[in-house]
Amino acid sequence: xxxxxxxxxxxxxxxxxxxxxxxxxxxxxxxxxxxxxxxxxxxxxxxxxxxxxxxxxxxxxxxxxxxxxxxxxxxxxxxxxxxxxxxxxxxxxxxxxxxxxxxxxxxxxxxxxxxxxxxxxxxxxxxxxxxxxxxxxxxxxxxxxxxxxxxxxxxxxxxxxxxxxxxxxxxxxxxxxxxxxxxxxxxxxxxxxxxxxxxxxxxxxxxxxxxxxxxxxxxxxxxxxxxxxxxxxxxxxxxxxxxx
Amino acid sequence: xxxxxxxxxxxxxxxxxxxxxxxxxxxxxxxxxxxxxxxxxxxxxxxxxxxxxxxxxxxxxxxxxxxxxxxxxxxxxxxxxxxxxxxxxxxxxxxxxxxxxxxxxxxxxxxxxxxxxxxxxxxxxxxxxxxxxxxxxxxxxxxxxxxxxxxxxxxxxxxxxxxxxxxxxxxxxxxxxxxxxxxxxxxxxxxxxxxxxxxxxxxxxxxxxxxxxxxxxxxxxxxxxxxxxxxxxxxxxxxxxxxx
DNA sequence: CCGCCGCGGTTACAGTCCGTTACAAAGTTT
DNA sequence: AAACTTTGTAACGGACTGTAACCGCGGCGG
Numbered sequence: 001x002x003x004x005x006x007x008x009x010x011x012x013x014x015x016x017x018x019x020x021x022x023x024x025x026x027x028x029x030x031x032x033x034x035x036x037x038x039x040x041x042x043x044x045x046x047x048x049x050x051x052x053x054x055x056x057x058x059x060x061x062x063x064x065x066x067x068x069x070x071x072x073x074x075x076x077x078x079x080x081x082x083x084x085x086x087x088x089x090x091x092x093x094x095x096x097x098x099x100x101x102x103x104x105x106x107x108x109x110x111x112x113x114x115x116x117x118x119x120x121x122x123x124x125x126x127x128x129x130x131x132x133x134x135x136x137x138x139x140x141x142x143x144x145x146x147x148x149x150x151x152x153x154x155x156x157x158x159x160x161x162x163x164x165x166x167x168x169x170x171x172x173x174x175x176x177x178x179x180x181x182x183x184x185x186x187x188x189x190x191x192x193x194x195x196x197x198x199x200x201x202x203x204x205x206x207x208x209x210x211x212x213x214x215x216x217x218x219x220x221x222x223x224x225x226x227x228x229x230x231x232x233x234x235x236x237x238x239x240x241x242x243x244x
Numbered sequence: 245x246x247x248x249x250x251x252x253x254x255x256x257x258x259x260x261x262x263x264x265x266x267x268x269x270x271x272x273x274x275x276x277x278x279x280x281x282x283x284x285x286x287x288x289x290x291x292x293x294x295x296x297x298x299x300x301x302x303x304x305x306x307x308x309x310x311x312x313x314x315x316x317x318x319x320x321x322x323x324x325x326x327x328x329x330x331x332x333x334x335x336x337x338x339x340x341x342x343x344x345x346x347x348x349x350x351x352x353x354x355x356x357x358x359x360x361x362x363x364x365x366x367x368x369x370x371x372x373x374x375x376x377x378x379x380x381x382x383x384x385x386x387x388x389x390x391x392x393x394x395x396x397x398x399x400x401x402x403x404x405x406x407x408x409x410x411x412x413x414x415x416x417x418x419x420x421x422x423x424x425x426x427x428x429x430x431x432x433x434x435x436x437x438x439x440x441x442x443x444x445x446x447x448x449x450x451x452x453x454x455x456x457x458x459x460x461x462x463x464x465x466x467x468x469x470x471x472x473x474x475x476x477x478x479x480x481x482x483x484x485x486x487x488x
Numbered sequence: 489c490c491g492c493c494g495c496g497g498t499t500a501c502a503g504t505c506c507g508t509t510a511c512a513a514a515g516t517t518t
Numbered sequence: 519a520a521a522c523t524t525t526g527t528a529a530c531g532g533a534c535t536g537t538a539a540c541c542g543c544g545g546c547g548g
Contacts, residue, residue: 162524199506200526206507207525217507226407226505226534406534443496444536450497451535461497470495470544 003215005050005119009033010040010066011081012058020053020111027112030215037061045160047210048153049076051119053111054098056082067098075156077118079111139173139232140221142212146170151212164189165208168201172222172232181229205230249294249363250458253277254284254310255325256302264297267352273359274459281305289404291454292397293320295363297355300326319400321362323355383417384465386456390414395456408433409452412445416466416476425473449474 007029009020017033024031032043036058043049052070056063067078080101099118102111138144141154149166151159161169171180171188180188182201189204209216223231251273253264261277268275276287280302287293296314300307311322324345343362346355381388385398393410395403405413415424415432424432426445433448453460467475 164525197527199528202506203508203526209507224506408535442536443538446496447498447536453497468496 003030004028006030006032006048006214007051007053007115008040008043008047008049009053010035010037010058010063011053011055012036013055016055024112029115037063037066040066044157045211046207048159048212048214048216049157050214051115051122052076052078053115054078054080056080073158074153075122077122079114079118139176144169144173153212159211161208161211164204165211168204168208169212172230176232179225179228179231185229248272250274250276250291251295251297251359252284252287252291252293253297254279254281254302254307255297255299256280257299260299264352264355268356271356281307281310284310288320288401289455290451292403292456292458292460293401294399294458295359296320296322297359298322298324300324317402318396323358323362325350381417383420388413388417397456403455405452405455408448409455412448412452413456416474420476423469423472423475429473 004027007024009017009024009031011017011020011033012035014035017035021031021033032047032049034040034043037060040052040054054063054067058066063080067080070076070078077099080098082101082103099122100114102114143152144150145152149161149163151161153159167189168185171185174188182198185201189201205222206216209219209222213219213221221232223233225231248271251268253261253268253275255261255264255277256279258279261279265275265277276291276293278284278287282305284296284298298307298311298314302310307324311324314320314322321343323343326345326347344358346358381390387396388394389396393405393407395405395413397403411433412429415429418432426442429445433445449466450460453463453466457463457465465476467477469475
């Protein structure tokens with residue numbers, strides 16, 4: 001089934017993670033569930049995330065600052081889970097920029113409804129102008145900051161690429177709508193010199209897809225050409241150098 | 245005998261599979277019986293299915309989510325089998341979109357009657373407008389999504405084709421009402437270049453027929469011309485590019 | 489009538505390609 | 519030095535596809 005979005009659940013309670021994982025998966029979402037803020041950052045760096053469900057109370061870093069953190073860097077929608085009746089309820093509305101919040105214990109269907117609403121609202125969010133003074137590549141709604149090897153998703157999420165992933169992506173962007181086989185890709189990324197065993201390209205492709213494809217099992221951007229290689233499709237590239 | 249339809253029975257109980265298999269076969273249906281959801285998907289991908297009889301309780305993936313899955317993707321009629329008196333009864337009416345359900349243990353004749361009713365209703369289902377923004381080919385009630393290599397049957401069932409099956413079908417659609425021999429088909433699908441032993445076309449034809457013919461033992465669409473090749477018949481093709 | 493043969497449908501199987509997870513090695517940061 | 523990141527390699531599994539083999543059918547000559 002076409003996924004409704006990739007949800008990142010952040011909660012230290014393992015049972016809740018499992019429960020929500022199963023429930024949301026059953027309802028058509030892809031789910032990654034992690035226990036703390038550190039894992040959260042890791043997941044965000046490794047996957048394309050459409051929505052974050054964040055527990056307020058976490059060991060170590062608390063959910064509130066994590067939320068503010070997300071807000072500062074991106075526009076990923078966030079739904080906070082809070083303890084019933086806590087005073088935080090009021091604080092939440094005022095202080096932090098969660099898109100919605102839900103007191104525990106909650107009915108999973110309630111969460112589902114809120115998620116739908118939040119995601120719908122997020123669709124209509126206006127595009128954010130790039131403020132950095134830097135060379136930027138636009139393609140398919142993404143912004144690729146060349147200096148920082150940093151991607152900004154259409155949802156505004158910041159994704160850092162490793163050197164290898166970045167080189168690969170650049171190779172594709174510089175040869176749009178062309179099928180590139182593994183040798184060509186090795187040339188373009190490693191400069192022909194070394195010829196490691198192989199399958200290394202496949203790995204980088206896999207890792208890159210996880211970061212930029214909404215559904216890496218049905219890639220829309222980087223497509224596989226069986227027996228041929230890979231191709232970056234449906235892309236309108238556009239260079240830009242900003243000086244503001 | 246002309247088959248009344250291809251029924252897919254999904255039940256983990258082997259005895260029930262055998263029983264229903266024999267019973268329904270005796271009454272003029274073609275039957276495929278499988279034990280779990282995985283096999284179900286496989287069968288749906290491999291055969292043209294007219295009706296699914298689905299047990300609610302299955303090991304692993306439960307029938308409920310499988311049912312919703314089917315609903316989401318297609319309009320294949322589904323009849324659910326449930327345990328008598330279980331709480332599921334209530335859920336069923338509300339949650340899942342089965343066309344009918346039957347409490348176990350049931351009288352096979354009862355099932356037969358429901359099947360007839362459900363199939364009759366399904367016949368009159370209105371055509372669904374294609375909403376995707378994509379090039380679509382219509383022929384003989386089928387819709388062929390070229391970008392996704394995906395077929396939608398007149399009943400709305402989604403069938404994914406492999407690259408080879410897709411190429412073959414396109415070859416036929418592009419040469420309607422023409423007998424194509426195996427060499428021509430090899431040209432059209434493999435680009436003349438390679439000439440594998442042979443019989444490969446026969447295999448692809450066989451696989452394709454299983455997916456798109458109501459009764460692959462008496463093909464209505466792709467007919468065999470003994471000594472000549474194959475022909476796609478009774479087809480009104482019609483291109484379409486949607487932009488809504 | 490009977491056996492042989494060509495033809496085609498289907499099953500079974502093997503080979504290939506690819507996606508992904510896990511892990512190890514190397515480099516980097518703290 | 520310890521912790522972490524990056525990246526290549528191995529390995530498992532699934533999807534696809536060509537080849538072989540078996541079967542059935544119909545024609546044909548004996």
